[in-house]
Amino acid sequence: MEHLRRFVRQKPLLPYTRASALGKGRFAPRGAPPANRARYNRCGAYTERMPGEFEYLSWLRARTPAAPGVLVGPGDDCAVLEPPARPLLVTTDMLMDGTDFVLSECGARAAGRKAMAANLSDIAAMAGTPRFAVVSVALPRAAGGTAELLYLGLRDCADEFDVAIVGGDTNSWDGKLVISVTAFGEAHARGAVLRSGARPGDWLFVTGPLGGSIRGRHLTFTPRVREALALADAVELRAMCDISDGLAADLNHILEESRCGAVLHANAIPISNDAHELARTSGKSALKHALSDGEDFELVFAVSPEDGANLLREAPVPVFRVGECVEAGLWLDTNGAREPLAPEGWVHPM
Numbered sequence: 203m204e205h206l207r208r209f210v211r212q213k214p215l216l217p218y219t220r221a222s223a224l225g226k227g228r229f230a231p232r233g234a235p236p237a238n239r240a241r242y243n244r245c246g247a248y249t250e251r252m253p254g255e256f257e258y259l260s261w262l263r264a265r266t267p268a269a270p271g272v273l274v275g276p277g278d279d280c281a282v283l284e285p286p287a288r289p290l291l292v293t294t295d296m297l298m299d300g301t302d303f304v305l306s307e308c309g310a311r312a313a314g315r316k317a318m319a320a321n322l323s324d325i326a327a328m329a330g331t332p333r334f335a336v337v338s339v340a341l342p343r344a345a346g347g348t349a350e351l352l353y354l355g356l357r358d359c360a361d362e363f364d365v366a367i368v369g370g371d372t373n374s375w376d377g378k379l380v381i382s383v384t385a386f387g388e389a390h391a392r393g394a395v396l397r398s399g400a401r402p403g404d405w406l407f408v409t410g411p412l413g414g415s416i417r418g419r420h421l422t423f424t425p426r427v428r429e430a431l432a433l434a435d436a437v438e439l440r441a442m443c444d445i446s447d448g449l450a451a452d453l454n455h456i457l458e459e460s461r462c463g464a465v466l467h468a469n470a471i472p473i474s475n476d477a478h479e480l481a482r483t484s485g486k487s488a489l490k491h492a493l494s495d496g497e498d499f500e501l502v503f504a505v506s507p508e509d510g511a512n513l514l515r516e517a518p519v520p521v522f523r524v525g526e527c528v529e530a531g532l533w534l535d536t537n538g539a540r541e542p543l544a545p546e547g548w549v550h551p552m
C-alpha cells in the first residue's frame with residue numbers, strides 16, 4: 203500500500219511511452235509508421251525505440267536460464283508461470299535516478315542491484331520466499347551500455363535468491379533512468395506476516411545495526427530474506443516490516459496497523475559504524491541517525507515475550523531487542539526517562 207501510494211503520487215506528468223517491448227504500439231495514431239520502428243506517447247508525440255533494442259532483447263534472452271516454475275520466460279507477450287502452492291505475495295517499487303540513487307556516481311549495475319534488492323526486502327518483510335520478478339525500465343537516451351549493466355545488477359541480486367526475471371519492458375526517453383521492479387513471492391507455511399499483529403507486551407527486535415546507510419549501504423545491502431525465513435521457522439512473528447524509511451517511521455507503520463504503541467530503549471538500539479561516522483559532521487547524534495535514517499533494509503518485528511526470550515537464548519540469526527509494545531504512543535526510554543519519539547524518517551519529497 204505504501205508503495206502504491208508513493209507510485210501514484212510520483213507519477214510523472216511528462217509524456218511517457220506506452221508501447222510494449224514487443225512493439226504493439228497501443229497508442230500509435232492512424233497512419234503511423236510500423237510500431238517496430240517508431241513509438242507514440244500518450245500525447246501523440248514521436249519517441250524512439252531504445253537503440254539496438256532487439257539486439258538487447260536477444261542478448262538478454264540468451265542470458266536467461268530456465269528456472270523452476272517458469273513455463274515461458276522473456277520473449278513472448280506474457281510470461282507463463284506455475285502458481286506457487288501457498289498464497290502469492292506481490293510487491294512493486296520504482297527507483298529513480300536522483301531520488302533513490304545517483305547514476306553518475308554509482309553506475310547502472312549498482313542501481314539495478316538496488317532495485318531488485320529493495321523489492322526482495324518487501325517480500326522478506328512478510329517472511330516470504332521471492333520467486334519471480336518483472337522489470338520495467340525508462341533509459342536515458344544515448345546511455346550506451348546502461349541496459350546491459352542494469353540487467354547484470356538486477357541479476358546479481360536475483361540470482362542470490364533464486365529469483366527468475368521473467369519479463370519486462372525497456373523504453374528510452376529524455377528523462378533520467380527509472381527502474382520499476384515487481385516481485386512475486388510465496389508466503390511462509392505459517393502465512394504471510396502482516397504489520398497488524400503486534401499487541402501490547404510484545405517484544406520488539408531488529409535484525410542489524412542501523413543508521414548512516416547513505417554512506418553506501420543503501421546500495422549494497424542484502425535483503426533479509428534468509429533471516430526472515432529462519433525467524434518465521436523458529437518463532438511466531440506477530441508483525442514485521444522492513445526498515446526502508448527509518449526505524450521510528452517503519453515501527454510506526456506497525457503500530458498504526460496494530461493499534462498499539464511502543465517504547466524503544468535508547469541504549470539497546472544497535473547503531474552502525476556509518477551512523478557514528480556521519481554523526482561526526484552532521485550535527486545529529488548517532489542514535490538519531492539510527493532511529494530516523496532510511497534504507498537500512500533491516501527488519502523490525504514483534505514477538506510474544508516467550509518467543510522473545512527464546513530468541514535471546516538462541517536466535518537462528520543475529521537479532522537485537524530494541525523495546526516492547528505498549529498500549530499507545532511511540533516513546534524513547536533513556537535510562538528510565540521516557541520521552542515521546544517522533545516517527546520521523548526518510549519521506550520522498552512530493
Ligand SMILES: [Mg+2]
Pocket residue numbers: 323324327443444446
Ligand atoms: Mg517495505
